[in-house]
Amino acid sequence: MLTEQNILDALKEVKDPELNKSLVELNMIRNIQVDQDNNVSLTVVLTISGCPLKATIEQDVVNKLKEIGANQVELTFGSMTDQERAALAQRLRAEAGGGQSGQGGQVQGHTAISPLLASDSKTQFIAVTSGKGGVGKSTVTVNLATALARMGKRVGVIDADIYGFSVPDMMGIKQRPTVIDEVILPVEKHRVKVMSMGFFVEDNSPVIWRGPMLGKMLRNFFSEVHWGELDYMILDLPPGTGDVALDVHTMIPQSKEIIVTTPHATAAFVAARAGAMALKTNHEILGVVENMAYYQLPDGSKDYIFGRGGGEKLANELKTELLAQVPLGQPDREASVDNPSPSIYPAESLIGRIYTQMAENIVQRLEVKTG
Ligand SMILES: Nc1ncnc2c1ncn2[C@@H]1O[C@H](COP(=O)(O)OP(=O)(O)O)[C@@H](O)[C@H]1O
Ligand SMILES: [Mg+2]
Secondary structure (H helix, E strand, O other): OOOHHHHHHHHOOOEEOOOOEEOOOOOOEEEEEEOOOOOEEEEEEEOOOOOOOHHHHHHHHHHHHHHOOOOOEEEEEEEOOHHHHHHHHHHHHHHHHOOOOOOOOEEOOEEOOOHHHOOOOOOEEEEEEOOOOOOOHHHHHHHHHHHHHHOOOOEEEEEOOOOOOOHHHHHOOOOOOEEEOOEEEOEEEOOEEEEEHHHHOHHHOOOOOOHHHHHHHHHHHHHOEOOOOOOEEEEEOOOOOOHHHHHHHHHOOOOEEEEEEOOOHHHHHHHHHHHHHHHHOOOOEEEEEEEOOOEEOOOOOEEOOOOOOHHHHHHHHOOOOEEEEEOOOOOOOHHHOOOOOOOOOOOOOHHHHHHHHHHHHHHHHHHHHHO
C-alpha cells in the first residue's frame, strides 16, 4: 500500500511550472489520504485561485501518482491564504536578492527580484531595433526567441514597445501573468517567458503614458518580474531612437543589438540611424536582419519585390554581419491549428529554418566569446 511519504516523495519531482520549484517544497500538497486500494485523495493549494496552469499541474500530479501505483486520484484545489502568499513572495525576493552578487541586481536604486542585471549575470541581452515600424522587429523577436528555446536555451522576451505592444498577440498568448503579492510571474509560451505592457491594458485601450512613466514601466519589467535564470533576454524595442531605446541603452549597457531592415535602400538608410545610435552608445551590433527580403517562387527562384541589397549595404556601413535574409511569407496556419501563434513560423518551414540558423549562429558567437 502507498503511504503518505511515498506520495510526498513522488510529488517532490513535480514542479510548479511558473515557479520552477517542487509542489512539495512550495507546501502546495496537503490533506493526503490513501485507502487500502491505493485510491489517493489530496488537496493542491495553488498560489492564486485562478492559476492559469491549474490544468497542467493537475495532469502532472495525476500522472506522477499513477506512475507509483495509485489507483484513483482525486484532487481538490484550494488557494494560499494572503499570509502564505506574502511569505512566498518574500521568499522569492530573498532568493533573488541573495544571488551570488549578494545584491540581486540593482535597477536604479531598487533591488530587483531577478538578478538579471546584476554585474555577475550570465544572461545575454539582445535588443531588436529598427529605424521605423512595420519592418518586422516583433516578428524577428518572437521567432528568434522561440528558435533559441527550441535549442534548449532559457529565454525571456520583454516587449519594450510600450505603446505598440504586439508580442502577446503574435505569440497567441491569451492569459495574463500570475501576480503573487506584487511579484509578477512572466507568461510562458513555446518555452519562452514573456512580459508585455499588453498584459496590463484592458480591452486594448491606448496607453497614454509619457516619458518618465515609460522608463519606469521598463524598469518594473526587470525589478518586479520573477524571471528566474535566463540564458537570453530578447527585447523588442519601439521603432526609432526615442526615450525607451535610450533607456535600454543606459539600463543595459551590455546589451547587444540586432537591427532589422527591409531590402529597400531608403529603409536601410533609416535603419542606419538606429545603428549609429548603437555605435555611439557603445552597444555591440550583432548584425542586421533583412526582413521581407524576397518572395520565394514555387520554381525556387526569388522575386525581389521590395528591392535588393539594403541589408547588405547596412551591414557594411555598420561594419557588421548580415545575419539573415528572411523572405516574405505567413506562418503556415494549417500547421498551427492546435496552437495558434499567428506570427511564429513552424520550425520545419523555410522561414522557421532560417530562424533556427540565425539562432545557432548567435549562440555560437556569443557563447564562444564568453566561454
Ligand atoms: N517576412 C515576412 N513576411 C510577411 N509578413 C511579414 C514578415 N515579417 C513581418 N511581417 C508582417 O509585417 C507586419 C509588421 O511586422 P512587425 O513584426 O509587427 O513589425 P515591427 O515590429 O517592426 O513594427 C506584421 O503584420 C507581420 O506579420
Ligand atoms: Mg513591433
